Amino acid sequence: MTTIELQPITDWQQPLPDAAFHSASSVDEALALIREHPDARFIAGGTTLVRLGRFGGNIPATLVAINRIAELQSIQAQGERISVGSLAVHGSLRKSPEIRERAGLLLAAAQEIAGPAVRNLATIGGNVAIGWDLVPALIALDAQVLLRDQSGEQSVPLAEFYGPDGQPCLRPDQLITAISIATDLPHYGFQKIARRKAVSRAIVSAGVSLARDGDRLRELRIGLGGAGLTPRRLRAAEDLVRGQALNDELVTQAGQAAFESAADARDDLEALAWYSQEMARVAVERALNEAAGRPHL
Amino acid sequence: MKHTITFTLNGRAVTAAEVRSTLSLLEMLRDKLGVTSPKPGCLSGDCGCCNVHLDGEVVPSCLVLAPMVEGRTVTTIESLGGGMERLAPLQEAFYEHLAAQCGYCTSGQIMTAQALLNENPRPTREEVKRWMAGNLCRCTGYYKIIAAIMDAAEQGEGQYASNGKAAPIQAAG
Numbered sequence: 061m062t063t064i065e066l067q068p069i070t071d072w073q074q075p076l077p078d079a080a081f082h083s084a085s086s087v088d089e090a091l092a093l094i095r096e097h098p099d100a101r102f103i104a105g106g107t108t109l110v111r112l113g114r115f116g117g118n119i120p121a122t123l124v125a126i127n128r129i130a131e132l133q134s135i136q137a138q139g140e141r142i143s144v145g146s147l148a149v150h151g152s153l154r155k156s157p158e159i160r161e162r163a164g165l166l167l168a169a170a171q172e173i174a175g176p177a178v179r180n181l182a183t184i185g186g187n188v189a190i191g192w193d194l195v196p197a198l199i200a201l202d203a204q205v206l207l208r209d210q211s212g213e214q215s216v217p218l219a220e221f222y223g224p225d226g227q228p229c230l231r232p233d234q235l236i237t238a239i240s241i242a243t244d245l246p247h248y249g250f251q252k253i254a255r256r257k258a259v260s261r262a263i264v265s266a267g268v269s270l271a272r273d274g275d276r277l278r279e280l281r282i283g284l285g286g287a288g289l290t291p292r293r294l295r296a297a298e299d300l301v302r303g304q305a306l307n308d309e310l311v312t313q314a315g316q317a318a319f320e321s322a323a324d325a326r327d328d329l330e331a332l333a334w335y336s337q338e339m340a341r342v343a344v345e346r347a348l349n350e351a352a353g354r355p356h357l
Numbered sequence: 358m359k360h361t362i363t364f365t366l367n368g369r370a371v372t373a374a375e376v377r378s379t380l381s382l383l384e385m386l387r388d389k390l391g392v393t394s395p396k397p398g399c400l401s402g403d404c405g406c407c408n409v410h411l412d413g414e415v416v417p418s419c420l421v422l423a424p425m426v427e428g429r430t431v432t433t434i435e436s437l438g439g440g441m442e443r444l445a446p447l448q449e450a451f452y453e454h455l456a457a458q459c460g461y462c463t464s465g466q467i468m469t470a471q472a473l474l475n476e477n478p479r480p481t482r483e484e485v486k487r488w489m490a491g492n493l494c495r496c497t498g499y500y501k502i503i504a505a506i507m508d509a510a511e512q513g514e515g516q517y518a519s520n521g522k523a524a525p526i527q528a529a530g
Contacts, residue, residue, distance in 0.1 A: 080358045081378035081424050103422070110420045111401045113379065123378065127425055151414065175491015177469060178402045180414040181421065258490035259403060 076113040080122040086129060087237060091210055093124045094233050100124050101232055104147055105181040107174075108190055132185070132237055135159060140243055146185025146206075146236040150194075151176060153184075163241055165248035165269050169197030172252045175259050185236040188218065191226050195291040197250055197267035199283030201241035209234045219283070219293035224324065226290040245269040245279060249350030251343045253286075255330065261287050263331040266318070266343035268351040275305040277352065284318060284344060288328030288336045294321055297344060306352045311345050318344035364426050366390065367436035376423045383407045383418040385426070386433065394434045394464040398493070405492030408465040409433050415472035434464040437471065447471055450509035451502075458496035466492050470506045479510055 082097070084090035094100055100122035103109050113119040126132070132147040135156040142158050150170040153159045159167055173179060173193050187194040188205060195218065203218035210233065218239070221228050230236070249268045254260040264286035271278045282298050285291030297317035301310050322340035325333040349356035358378045362385065364371065373389040383400075386392040386409070395418050398406035402417040409418045410432040418431075438445035444452065447467050457463040466489070473480055473488045480488070485506050486499075494502060 075377070075384070076379035076381075078358060079378045081360070081422070083424065083427075105420075106422055106425065107402060107420050110379075110381065110422065114401050119379070123422075125422075125425055171487075174402065175405065176472070176488055177405060177408045177415045177417045177491055178420070180411075180416045181402075258487075 076110070076119060079119060081125065082123070083125040083128055087131065087208055087235060090124055090126050090129060090235055091208065091233070094235075095210060097122045097124070098232075102126050102235060104183045104186045105149065107178055107182045108186060126235070127183075137162075138240065141240050142243060143206075144184050144239045144241065146188075146238055147183050150174075150179035150182050150184065150187070162243040163201060165197050165201060165250055165267055166194070166241065168248065168250040169194050169252075169265070169267060172250070172262075172265070184239055188221070188239060189228055189230060189236060191222050191228060191285065191291055193252065193262045193265050193285075195222075196265045196283035196285040198239060198241060199285075199291060199293050200248070200267035200269045200281045201283075202244075202281060203242075204240040205236055206238040206240065207234045208237045213237070215240070219291070222290050222292075224290060226326075245271045245281065247272065247351050247353070249347035249352075249356065251347040251350065251356075253339045253343050261330055263287055263328075264289055264322075264336055264339045264343045266340070266347040268344075268347040270351050272352075276303055277301055277306060278303070280351070282314075282318075282344060282348070284321065284340055286325070286328075286336055286340070287330035288326040288333060289322055289340065290324065292321065294318055294344065296321065301348070306348070306354065311348055311354075314348055315341040315345040360424050360427075362423050362427050364428060365430040366392070367432055373423070378422065378424055380423040381419050382409070382411075382421040382423055382426050382431070385423040386418060386431070392433055392435065396461050396465065398462070398465075403491070403493070404462070404465075405469055406462050406465040408468045408492070410468060410472060413475070415469050432468075434468055437467070445471075446512055447474070447506070447509045450505040450512075454501045454505040454508065456497060456501040456505040458494075462492060462494045466494065466502055470502075470509075473506070474510055480506075482507060485510075 082093050101120040103123045132145040134145045136143050137158050153170050199219045205216045247270050252262045252265040254262050267283040270280035282294040297314040300313050319341040322337040325336040327333045346356045360376045362373045362376050396406040398404035400419045402420045407418045
């Protein structure tokens with residue numbers, strides 16, 4: 061995984077450095093190409109990589125394009141879960157009846173990312189691979205990441221996919237093939253706090269999905285992450301409110317749990333660490349209220 | 358690494374030779390094929406000035422690598438309406454509402470709006486505002502742009518190619 065270090069903009073309109081380029085049309089072909097070229101990296105939508113190059117970062121000398129792999133573009137129901145192909149683009153989610161009817165949280169989060177044009181290039185797998193703004197919502201949907209490499213397939217809980225530095229546990233020869241999400245919790249809330257509403261990266265965002273039993277929260281999941289905050293599931297906050305009828309005091313306690321969890325926030329271009337930590341509290345409180353149908357702003 | 362890229366541009370098969378792997382679709386259109394309506398603005402997907410349609414979906418051409426376009430279909434504003442003589446309804450509405458000032462962002466604005474009207478011919482004002490959030494204009498403010506899109510949609514003529522009803526370009530003044 062390449063670390064993104066934005067540099068002062070120089071040589072603004074200079075062309076990107078050249079690279080060798082190979083296009084794969086199947087997962088097997090992609091894995092064979094990456095094995096054949098050990099220095100190569102996969103490129104899917106390209107939105108991260110091309111921007112990285114434009115901002116003066118090093119781009120890989122060899123690229124293996126995977127955007128043509130049709131088998132990774134579909135969104136399919138799998139019993140109580142939905143399998144989202146890693147190459148499905150953000151803009152395709154709203155066209156999927158499965159997502160619209162059973163995963164409103166994912167749709168709500170995706171529509172907060174970039175603008176419509178970038179969303180037509182940026183893939184779900186790419187968002188997961190860089191730990192971007194979709195991840196808190198996916199964690200609230202109990203997402204599992206499906207990985208393929210030469211030795212086979214494995215499934216990793218998304219909530220455990222990122223190291224303390226926020227980087228994913230992903231080797232260059234591993235390909236994310238799908239993200240599997242749960243549909244068991246019908247109500248949701250998603251809150252993004254950013255420098256401006258449109259297009260900007262989230263300072264923090266929080267996703268909540270829950271099921272009610274009368275006034276009580278029968279079950280819930282809370283995901284949190286941000287530009288300077290490693291994505292995580294907030295089990296401590298969940299435990300505080302599970303089985304309870306939500307009230308202001310419980311929401312405040314859940315927000316406090318989010319604040320305490322976010323003590324490891326890092327200074328980032330979007331915000332300093334202390335601000336991200338404060339906003340973790342705000343985002344979780346609002347998302348929880350929203351999911352429970354309470355006033356949230 | 359050099360490539361020869363063949364794709365469909367505005368309904369015609371075109372070939373660009375000697376294309377570097379990391380040349381963007383934007384650069385290929387402008388520098389190799391002479392199609393200059395997509396404008397280089399931020400070159401990082403934030404401004405929308407270079408938006409074109411790729412296989413019918415609006416994308417920022419600055420973020421698409423040229424080899425990824427092989428065999429696909431690209432549409433720029435040149436194919437809207439009836440060429441230089443007849444405006445498409447959206448173009449006509451931008452003209453009527455003075456929604457372009459310096460014009461640099463305009464082809465991107467119109468291609469983005471056209472993608473919305475293709476999918477949702479009668480959007481609400483709120484839907485238009487949200488959809489256009491990735492297109493920056495530094496001259497007009499956005500009221501005239503939104504008004505133009507709403508007007509084109511209300512005329513019920515937000516279909517992709519011009520239906521021929523749009524008036525010819527009037528000489529200004």
